[in-house]
Amino acid sequence: MRTRFVPPNAIYWFGTDEYGRDVLSRLLMGTRLSLTMGVSATLVSLAIGVPMGLAAGYFRGWIDEALMRLADVLHGRSADHDRSARARGHASCPLEDGARGRLCLYSANRAGWHAASR
Secondary structure (H helix, E strand, C coil): CCCCCCCCCCCCCCCCCCCCHHHHHCCCHHHHHHHHHHHHHHHHHHHHHHHHHHHHHCCCCCHHHHHHHHHHHHHHHHHHHHHHHHHHCCCCCCCCCHHHHHHHCCCCCCCCCHHHHH
């Protein structure tokens, strides 16, 4: 293993680890899930928030009030959840089973579709 612990150079920009693996490629592979979750949560929040805001702005009146009160309630609920989770010493994500679909929907709520509708 001649590539063990190679310092950063033109071939291995971040060097190599104890097994001779390129650290940069491993870092990029590790960010896939984080980037996927961030982008998907943003897209879901925009897919919900933008049409809701457009409908509220177009129809106005009681529809606007009802949609914006719903957004206000959900915005306050997520803030209350964060406060109570921190008080208990828990992370703010209530999911422990790693279900990606529910995590994506929870992340969309955390990303603020209700803010996008404003």
